[in-house]
Amino acid sequence: xxxxxxxxxxxxxxxxxxxxxxxxxxxxxxxxxxxxxxxxxxxxxxxxxxxxxxxxxxxxxxxxxxxxxxxxxxxxxxxxxxxxxxxxxxxxxxxxxxxxxxxxxxxxxxxxxxxxxxxxxxxxxxxxxxxxxxxxxxxxxxxxxxxxxxxxxxxxxxxxxxxxxxxxxxxxxxxxxxxxxxxxxxxxxxxxxxxxxxxxxxxxxxxxxxxxxxxxxxxxxxxxxxxxxxxxxxxxxxxxxxxxxxxxxxxxxxxxxxxxxxxxxxxxxxxxxxxxxxxxxxxxxxxxxxxxxxxxxxxxxxxxxxxxxxxxxxxxxxxx
Amino acid sequence: xxxxxxxxxxxxxxxxxxxxxxxxxxxxxxxxxxxxxxxxxxxxxxxxxxxxxxxxxxxxxxxxxxxxxxxxxxxxxxxxxxxxxxxxxxxxxxxxxxxxxxxxxxxxxxxxxxxxxxxxxxxxxxxxxxxxxxxxxxxxxxxxxxxxxxxxxxxxxxxxxxxxxxxxxxxxxxxxxxxxxxxxxxxxxxxxxxxxxxxxxxxxxxxxxxxxxxxxxxxxxxxxxxxxxxxxxxxxxxxxxxxxxxxxxxxxxxxxxxxxxxxxxxxxxxxxxxxxxxxxxxxxxxxxxxxxx
Numbered sequence: 066x067x068x069x070x071x072x073x074x075x076x077x078x079x080x081x082x083x084x085x086x087x088x089x090x091x092x093x094x095x096x097x098x099x100x101x102x103x104x105x106x107x108x109x110x111x112x113x114x115x116x117x118x119x120x121x122x123x124x125x126x127x128x129x130x131x132x133x134x135x136x137x138x139x140x141x142x143x144x145x146x147x148x149x150x151x152x153x154x155x156x157x158x159x160x161x162x163x164x165x166x167x168x169x170x171x172x173x174x175x176x177x178x179x180x181x182x183x184x185x186x187x188x189x190x191x192x193x194x195x196x197x198x199x200x201x202x203x204x205x206x207x208x209x210x211x212x213x214x215x216x217x218x219x220x221x222x223x224x225x226x227x228x229x230x231x232x233x234x235x236x237x238x239x240x241x242x243x244x245x246x247x248x249x250x251x252x253x254x255x256x257x258x259x260x261x262x263x264x265x266x267x268x269x270x271x272x273x274x275x276x277x278x279x280x281x282x283x284x285x286x287x288x289x290x291x292x293x294x295x296x297x298x299x300x301x302x303x304x305x306x307x308x309x310x311x312x313x314x315x316x317x318x319x320x321x322x323x324x325x326x327x328x329x330x331x332x333x334x335x336x337x338x339x340x341x342x343x344x345x346x347x348x349x350x351x352x353x354x355x356x357x358x359x360x361x362x363x364x365x366x367x368x369x370x371x372x373x374x375x376x377x378x379x380x381x382x383x384x385x
Numbered sequence: 386x387x388x389x390x391x392x393x394x395x396x397x398x399x400x401x402x403x404x405x406x407x408x409x410x411x412x413x414x415x416x417x418x419x420x421x422x423x424x425x426x427x428x429x430x431x432x433x434x435x436x437x438x439x440x441x442x443x444x445x446x447x448x449x450x451x452x453x454x455x456x457x458x459x460x461x462x463x464x465x466x467x468x469x470x471x472x473x474x475x476x477x478x479x480x481x482x483x484x485x486x487x488x489x490x491x492x493x494x495x496x497x498x499x500x501x502x503x504x505x506x507x508x509x510x511x512x513x514x515x516x517x518x519x520x521x522x523x524x525x526x527x528x529x530x531x532x533x534x535x536x537x538x539x540x541x542x543x544x545x546x547x548x549x550x551x552x553x554x555x556x557x558x559x560x561x562x563x564x565x566x567x568x569x570x571x572x573x574x575x576x577x578x579x580x581x582x583x584x585x586x587x588x589x590x591x592x593x594x595x596x597x598x599x600x601x602x603x604x605x606x607x608x609x610x611x612x613x614x615x616x617x618x619x620x621x622x623x624x625x626x627x628x629x630x631x632x633x634x635x636x637x638x639x640x641x642x643x644x645x646x647x648x649x650x651x652x653x654x655x656x657x658x659x660x661x662x663x664x665x666x667x668x669x670x671x672x673x674x675x676x677x678x
Binding site: 077080081082084085086101102103104105107108109111112115116117118119120122123126178181182185186188190191192193195196197198199200201202203204205206207208209210211213214215217218219223224226228229230232233239240259262263264267268270271272275306309310313316319320322323326327337338341342345346351354355358359361362365366368369372373376377 | 428496512517566632643662
């Protein structure tokens with residue numbers, strides 16, 4: 066999709082580094098560095114205040130006994146009691162597992178389907194643009210709207226479309242099948258796969274279209290069959306795109322709250338975001354909710370370290 | 386397909402089995418793409434169909450496919466009893482204003498990360514990205530307490546605007562940086578030699594080249610703000626209620642609600658569909674934070 070050769074016209078990362086180094090030399094003599102930093106500072110300061118300060122507050126609150134229930138005693142220092150509760154309570158542990166299970170399932174399946182569809186869309190066929198548009202559309206439905214629609218219009222016992230179609234296909238008592246109660250996690254996963262496959266497909270399709278056509282033609286001339294070409298050329302080339310799609314998908318999907326609240330209301334499908342919301346908003350136990358938040362942040366940092374490494378490798382050899 | 390193939394064989398003198406195999410494969414690939422595409426669009430079409438049915442006909446078992454079509458549910462959305470209008474306006478306000486703020490902060494920042502880079506520019510990039518990896522739910526409690534107890538702004542769009550700005554700023558910085566990096570440095574240097582001031586360079590050279598990028602960035606930030614539901618749910622109640630939160634209130638299980646709900650989900654999603662298809666060409670570059678072009 067790239068229109069300009071990456072190394073010549075465009076400012077490459079090495080070029081940016083060079084400029085920064087050149088500027089650093091000027092800095093030793095003058096006040097140039099502040100002039101350079103000035104445009105960056107508002108964004109940086111804004112982000113630190115709005116995103117970092119709340120986490121500091123969360124950390125402080127995680128060491129407090131603090132419940133907002135009307136009959137609760139006042140605030141007091143709790144030591145590590147909240148953390149102990151987080152690690153020993155079964156629901157919290159199961160929320161962690163649900164989050165991992167859902168994220169992994171959705172990311173893996175969406176990448177696989179996305180890759181398949183991208184391979185199909187990479188070739189010319191009648192109505193390719195229409196199919197592409199149809200594939201993107203689910204990603205452009207407001208997530209909570211998609212969730213309540215799947216939870217009511219598609220999977221609701223009785224009048225949901227799935228039960229209706231099963232009934233019309235001759236399944237007995239189909240109106241009593243309630244996927245949301247018998248398979249709550251799977252229901253949410255299907256809805257999420259439906260929404261996120263387009264995202265994966267778009268990134269992977271861009272990857273496929275950036276393959277070197279000369280190498281592909283050379284392989285064809287040399288008599289490589291489609292499978293050999295896929296294994297030897299496409300897959301190695303696509304590795305970085307698959308990593309990128311999976312990493313970005315993970316960042317968004319692990320934070321999913323809308324599908325759980327919109328489809329099952331957390332019944333047997335509570336993930337971490339929904340659990341924190343419940344403890345804070347419904348149970349009003351601010352101390353435990355904060356401790357849960359802190360644990361989530363530490364978990365995210367571990368996952369993010371891996372994720373940042375993937376994105377970092379992309380920044381060093383910009384995919385184009 | 387059986388009708389066309391023999392014709393092909395007579396035209397090409399040597400019908401190699403490989404070629405025959407390929408044309409079947411191409412046909413099968415095209416067909417499967419269509420089938421998968423239809424599967425993915427089908428729930429949306431069904432949502433649309435249901436939103437056009439009478440409430441009583443919309444939630445039957447089995448589904449009443451051929452029931453007559455009506456705009457009642459859409460009229461209902463804008464009636465006095467339900468009235469989605471304030472929620473749509475709140476969402477519009479929150480999304481548009483936060484997107485403008487994001488651009489005002491992100492464009493200068495991206496400039497300082499590509500065209501006139503600061504030292505350790507990549508550290509700054511990763512700081513922005515890392516904030517995206519921390520789940521918003523972990524910071525929501527202090528933010529809630531702060532708005533209620535410190536600044537006394539419960540149910541305020543203002544708070545959402547600030548939060549949406551912080552939510553989209555990292556994405557916008559990454560996107561804008563990748564778009565600004567496409568501005569050929571030689572042009573800027575030539576302008577500097579000719580004595581152009583920074584402001585002039587920005588307005589005359591950088592802005593025109595970066596314009597499509599700025600447009601794509603705004604559309605994507607608009608979509609993410611419009612879609613947001615968690616903060617809106619926790620921090621607003623009546624006056625500042627946004628459209629995604631409003632959709633939930635359409636679930637009224639005491640009567641047939643599905644048709645009305647579907648009209649609501651369609652109405653709420655239309656702006657996102659428009660913005661998304663408008664940004665289609667740059668959607669990948671935006672969603673991949675500029676890593677894929």
